Amino acid sequence: MRGPHNILRLIRTGATFERTGAMGAVLDAMEAPPRLRAAARIVGWPFRWMGYKGDPNLPPITRAITALGPAYIKFGQILSTRADVVGVELADQLRMLQDRLPPFPTDIAKSIVEADLGQPVDDLFSEFSEPVAAASIAQVHRARIRDSGQEVAVKVVRPGIGPAFRRDIDAFHFAARFIEVLSPSTRRLRPRDVVNHFESVVSGELDMRLESASASEFAENTKNDAGFDVPKPHWGLSSRRVMTSDWAEGLPMGDPVALIAAGHDVSHIATRVIQLFLQHALRDGFFHADMHHGNLKVAANGDIIAYDFGIMGEIDEYTRRVYAEILMGFIRRDYRRVARVHFEAGYVPRDRDEAAFARALRAVGEPIFGADANRISMANLLAYLFEVTERFGMRTQTQLILLQRTMVVVEGVARSVDPQLNIWDAAKPVVSDYIKSSLGPQALARDLAKAAQTVGRYGPLLPQMVEQALWDRAHPEEAQLNVIVPKPVVPTWLVALAFAGIGAAIGLGLR
Structure with a gap:
């Protein structure tokens, strides 16, 4: 499916933006130079007739995006939270996509409800x-359960959304491959992996059973x-x-x-949005990864209510610690520490200059501190950060894509509520508490306990595993060819005794 026929889909994308009048608005929002504007017009105008007409009652950009399909709508939802990147007027237009x-x-x-x-x-x-x-994926109806009288929300998936979504993603895959061939320097950003990740995550939105499970766990x-x-979800309905949940x-x-x-x-609400996201990401490793305006409300008592759990993010404990250390380094303006963490985690190739990388990070972080929040250009900041990653050969970390994207979206939501919000001041207490709990003596004791449990669980297999590893190391040629030859036997009682001693030492250290 990912063949050259997708060129037509990509051409039609540009043609749709041209036909609906969205092309000019996008170029204005990007503050595109005259040469780029002229090139876009020259390429787009001849194919204008191929573009989708869309709903003429909608503003140009939302008209184009809704005509193109669900994957484009998802992208528009992200941009709707970034008024500091695309401008207030465009952000307001895109917000209806939520x-x-x-x-x-x-x-x-x-x-659909009756059939399911x-x-x-x-x-x-x-x-x-x-x-x-x-x-983009589903719509919500307000209902009342006949047996209990409880008021609920019934979410129903749009008919035919699966094939439409797969068509969009198919074109994205083709575009990612084309970009890598046309510009080999972009391979470090792993565009194909990014599209694969996006596909796997959003595909989960098409199954309400998975969303119900995510809502329950969250x-x-x-x-x-x-x-x-x-x-909370109602599993029987x-x-x-179809997903039924509390109203x-x-x-x-x-x-x-x-x-x-x-x-x-509103200042407290904005700060709380940032802190809740960080708590869920760092403490639980399981967070709401689609926290745009349309999925958040404020109750009469001031509580923040989260909806729509089709896209959830999950990161392992090691990655959470790396992310927390990077955040804390920026908060403390310790750019050498931030650079060191990047190198230790393997995010930056080891043949690069750590001191030079730290200075580049300083150029990213310093403009944030001491400046009013409304004077910080996130667009310029992101542009320079991209230059830094390109200069130092950083590869896109697919396990952090959702985390990074959601951080941008959450900041945009918080800033729309309180334009004067300082994201670093809001994040500091949460990140500090996590650092204390995950990198101190208690955390070390927990890690040792987990290691002891792992050794105990795999104890019966350890002698065989060690014997095989020692043999493969001593005979790499036979191991590579998978040749069956007599193997010298390492006394299993000796291996078992050694691991028993390790386990006992760890156990004593935890007391």
């Missing part, structure tokens, strides 16, 4: 509203987080294309005027 897309008919939604749950909608719910929110992890609420009322996070009018402390 939860105000054109819905599909309620009758079709009811037929095996009962008529009227037997399950005493009330079932018209769509109250519509996004609610369990965060049940003791003050001022944070997660609507959920399926592959939670609140004001949209993207409406700071309404929040202020309701008496909420």
Whole structure:
């Protein structure tokens, strides 16, 4: 499927932007130089007739993106949180992509619910509203369970969304391969791996059973987080294309005027959004990876409510510690430490100059400190950071893609609520607490305990594993050819005794 026919899809993308009038708005938002503007017009204009017409009632850019399909809509949702990158006017246009897309008919939604749950909608719910929110993958209806009278949200996947999404991703794969061939220097950014990662993550949104599981786990992890609420799923009323969860009322996070009018402390809310994200990422290693305005609300009591758990991020404990050390290094303005962590984690090739890398990081971090938040250009900061990574040969870390992307989105949401927010001041207490708990003596004791448990679990296999490893090391030629030859036997009782001694030493050290 990833053949040259995708060229047509990519040409049609540019043609759609030209036909809907979105091309000029995008070039203006990018502050593109005259030469680039002229090139875009020359390339786009001849194929204008191939572009999708879209909904003429929508603004040009949202009209183009919605016409192109769900993958493009996801990208637009991310940009909608970055007014500091694309401008306030464009961000406002893109914000409708979060939860105000054109819905599909309620009758079709009811037929999907009936087909998946095996009962008529009227037997399950005493009330079932018209769509109250519509996004790229699914739409939400407000309903009331007939048996209990409880008010719930019923999320229904759009019909035909699977093939449409696969078509978009297919073109992205082709574009990634084309970019790598055309510009070999981009291979360090691993565009194909990035597209693979994006595909695997967003594909999970198409199965409401996985989203229900994520919501359940996330609610369990965060049940003791003050001022944070997660609507819980109703498993008996959920399926592959339908998810039913508690209904939670609140004001949209993207409406700071309404929040202020309701008496909420927007500065506290903005700080809390940043801190909650970092707590979930660092403490649990499991975080909401789609925290845009449309998925966040503020309850009457000031609690932050999170919705839509189709995209969740997960990072292992080692990566969490690396990420925390990098953040703490920036917070303390210790750029040598940040550079050292990058080298130790293997993010930067070891043949590069660590001191030079630290100075480059200083040029990224120093403009942030001592400047008013509203004077910091995130677009310029990201552009320079990209130059630094290119200069030092850093490869894209696919395990950090969601974390990095969500950090950008969360910052954009927080800044829209409180433009004066200083992200570093907000992050410092959370990162400091994590560093203390994960890098101190108690953390060392926990690591040793885990090592002892691992040794104990694999104890019966250890003699055979060590014997095989010693033999392969002593006879690399035979090991490589997989030749069966007589092997000298290392006394298993000796190996077992050695590992028993290691386990005992570790156990004594933990007491």
